[in-house]
Amino acid sequence: MDNAIEEKAIEMIKKLPKDKLAEVIDFIEFINQKNRREREEDKAWLDSNLKDWPDFDWGPDGPPNGRPVKYVKGIGLIIEGGRPDVK
Numbered sequence: 570m571d572n573a574i575e576e577k578a579i580e581m582i583k584k585l586p587k588d589k590l591a592e593v594i595d596f597i598e599f600i601n602q603k604n605r606r607e608r609e610e611d612k613a614w615l616d617s618n619l620k621d622w623p624d625f626d627w628g629p630d631g632p633p634n635g636r637p638v639k640y641v642k643g644i645g646l647i648i649e650g651g652r653p654d655v656k
Contacts, residue, residue: 582593627633637649 582590585593636653638646639649641647
């Protein structure tokens with residue numbers, strides 16, 4: 570974690586009234602629990618065996634036509650010709 574963010578969080582917690590600290594602890598526990606659950610769900614998907622799933626039915630027209638992309642190092646995938654939804 571970025572030290573500046575961690576220090577800011579600690580500074581803000583120190584400024585809270587004592588009677589609000591229990592709420593902060595509850596919220597942090599909620600976030601940690603959610604994070605654990607998401608990691609477990611990700612692991613379950615990554616470990617799952619998807620070979621027995623049926624093929625996806627694209628309908629009579631088949632899969633939609635894609636747009637050409639290229640990979641630019643440091644940026645990622647770029648849609649060639651730009652995005653049609655952005656003017």
